[in-house]
Each structure stands twice: as structure tokens, then as C-alpha cells.
Amino acid sequence: MTIKILFSANEENWRRYKAPLQDALDDKSLDYELGITITPSEVDYIIYAPTSVPLARMVDSGLTDGMVEWVTGHTLRHHLGIDKHIHGQDGIWRSYVPPLAKDRIITILGLGTLGTACGIALERLGFNVRGWSRREKRVDGILCFYGDDQIDSSLLDADIVVLLLPDTPLTQNILNQHTLNLLKRGAFVLNPGRGPLIDDDALLAALETGQIEHATLDVFRIEPLPKNHQYWSNNKVTVIPHKASETRPKTASQVIAMNIERAENGQELLYLVDRENGY
């Protein structure tokens, strides 16, 4: 029987996704009909923002690769003091030499697919990498902390903190006045995760005192970030318009096709959302 797959999204996404999705489904030898106008009662699968159970997260290898590149690039940027050189093209031969990566502590909040991949890449470059997650995890080469009791220890004296947690009631404002003050003085903040993870007023205050030297933010509570927001005008903040990593049609389509094939074969879907934990 033909599987009916409703692609529920706007015209632009349909144009971007139609061909790669067909290619990926054809590779699975599925008998399917894919479209944006299937009669609701006949739909077997909905792709994009599904509201019915089971709900599977999009785990896209392209997104993971892009995130590793972004986090590694901005970590090295702040570690090496690249901004000093970009802003210092004034003819003065300066003597700043950064420490080696092995003398830096990077703490990643969130050890899901993205946080773990970033941690492994940074550890390979020689950084001391710590990770924190809500539930206990182990990753080779990363000093792992977990639960509310250990978050302070994970952040103590860190040079750079990277936020890669989901947005849940328990993670909102996880970077606040208290946790910012645990970092090394002059630390850097990278947020490629979710806007609400940061207490924005506390971050602005910590930038003002010099407790935080610079914050590079890719996500915000309101996007696009309003043009008059303080983050745009603060020279200790780099605003990036939610580009840390994007879900890419080709690799994402392969994951969608794989999960539909699993369901048709009676297997459990991969990357199921745990509705109790909210991610």
C-alpha cells in the first residue's frame, strides 16, 4: 500500500526539500506519495513540526558538523585573541602571545549530540574540556559533571563556556549572575544553543565589570534580534543571526527517510522526544 507523506510547511521549504526528500525516499525503495496537499485522513506521516506522538527530533549530521565547525572556530578565535589583531591594524607590533590550548578550560553545558561532538573536537585540539548534562553521561577525554549538584563545579575557573542545552523550564537562565561569577575573570561566553539559557541582564552586567570579556551569541529570546537591542551596540558582544548551524536539506532528508523506513519495518523511531523531559 502506498505510504502517504504530508510535507507540512510553507512553499519555500517545499521547493528546497522536495527533490532531496524524493531522492532519499527512493533510495529506501518505499512505495510512497509525497506532497503538501494530501487529504488529512489519508496521511501516514507528517514531516515538519509534527504535533502527534511519536515525535522524533531532527538529528542531522550536516547540522552537527556545522555546529562543531562554529564552536571550534569561535573557541579558537577567543583563545587566540584574533579580534585583537582584526581590530589592531594600526602599525603597532604587539607582543601578546596566547597560552596553549592545554592551559585553557572549556566547559560545555549540554552533552547531547551537538555538545558531545563539539567537546571531542576541542579535546583533540588540546583543550581541557569539561561537560555538564542533566543526567549522567560519560565521554572519553571529557571531564563529565551532571545534575544540579555539580553544575557549579563544572563552571569553576573555566575560560570559555559553550551553551548547547535544550530550552526547558529547568535550563532557562542557567547562565545567570551566580554561574557567570564562577568562571575565570575575563572568560568568554558562546551561545549557539537557545536564547533563554542566558539571563541577559546578568550577562550585560558581567560584561560591564569585565568578569566576562566577550560574548558571541547566535540565538536570542526574540529573533531577529531587535535593531535597538543593547547586544548589537555593545562592543563586547558579537551578534550572529542564528547561523551557528542550519539543518541542511540533503542530510536531513536522509534521516527522515531512514526513520520512515524504520517505522514501516516495525522498528522504533530513532531520536524520539522524551515529552517528560521536554527534549
Place this chain on the structure above:
Amino acid sequence: MTIKILFSANEENWRRYKAPLQDALDDKSLDYELGITITPSEVDYIIYAPTSVPLARMVDSGLTDGMVEWVTGHTLRHHLGIDKHIHGQDGIWRSYVPPLAKDRIITILGLGTLGTACGIALERLGFNVRGWSRREKRVDGILCFYGDDQIDSSLLDADIVVLLLPDTPLTQNILNQHTLNLLKRGAFVLNPGRGPLIDDDALLAALETGQIEHATLDVFRIEPLPKNHQYWSNNKVTVIPHKASETRPKTASQVIAMNIERAENGQELLYLVDRENGY
């Protein structure tokens, strides 16, 4: 018999090196005298800019680590378009999304200790890495080219070129009008190697036409780079004051002590300079 080791350098270097050298020599249980005023006829070893054969290069693990961090950081900086964000804090929510590393070609000229280590780090991040060396070499994961016949192939359509060759009569001006034009239009140049590797006039012309989008240069024919040099004022050039990586006293001293121990045991020195090839 006491080995007499002359440290031939200025006072500042002596202050920096005295303690780490003594620590490293003590670890080898050598009976030695180390100083800056040993009677020339009694000297067994000279450290720093020796002029007698055998001449050993300084291969410092700290220098290698620092170079990998610098090259990886600036490669990711240009790959991700980080400068666009640093210069674009004007409230405009831009849509630029970089390709993934796997869609970029990085060519490293020079596959010595430094070039090889950088190539391996970039390959692990997903880049397509090519390397070129004068003599044939093989490195897992890197597409290796060698000799005069293959240099053009190694550079063809590369997105980023990294210069890590020694300065010899054969390598001077290796990046010139001809080789610059082989790169992909809008390519990036990184030179953490030696100043004379680049034909400066050809590079300035290629920046002017847009064949090269940006050059990040750490070394120059004259250092410090004169304040009125065009590189300082060209906004397509980032001048870095020879900081890509520094030889660090602690790790360098360990190499020196190891080589003196080898000589005392009748073993050949490591990292000997091949005077015919000039490095």
C-alpha cells in the same frame, strides 16, 4: 668530565632559559656547567644560533601545538566568515550560511612537522586537505603532491592556502602571480611560515582584483613590518606580529637536553639540518 655548555644569546633570553634548561639537564643526570661566559676553547656545546656542524633544528612540541591552534583558528575564521560578523554589528540580520568544511579545499605548502600536524587537525574537522612538499611524503587523510611538477595541481581550485615551507632559494616567491591565479576565486591566504615565500606585489594585485579575498600574514620580509607598509592599511590583509607560534622555553629545553644526552651517548643528533637542502 664536566660538559661545558655555552648559552650564546642576549641577557633577556638567558633570564628566560636559565631555569628551564637547568631543570631539563638535571633530569638527564648530566654532569654539566651551563653559562654565558665559558672560555671558548672549553665549550662542548653551544645553544642558540650555532654556526658549527652538526646543526640541529629546534623541534618544539609547544611550537607545533601553538601552530596547529593558529592555523586551525584562522582557517575556521575565514571558512565561517567570522570577520563579516565582527564587522557587521549594525543591527542587520544577515542570511549568509557558509558551506560545510567537507566542501572546502585547504592546500598546505610544506609537509614538515608543522604542516603535517596542521593538515591532520584540519582533516579531522572535515576539510579536504591537500599537501605539497619538495620530496615525496605520505600522510593519512591528506592528498599529497610533491616536486615542481605537481605544485600547480596541489593549488588548483583551493579555497585556502597555508604556507609552512622553509625559506630557501627554491621556495622564495612560491606564492606568485601564477600560483595565486590557480586558487579558487575569492580564496584566502594564510602565511605563518616565512615572509619571502610570498611575492608581495603579486599578492597585493590579487587582493585588488578579488582573486584573493583576504590574506592573514604572520611573517614578513622585514620585521617588525614597517608602519607605512601597505599591508597594515589594506583592509583585506590582517597583519599579525609574528605570533603564530613561539618556541616556548619549557618544551624547547626538553629537546635541547635530549639531544645533548644523545650526543654524550654517541647517538646521532635528532632534527639535523640538511645543509644541501638548506633546512
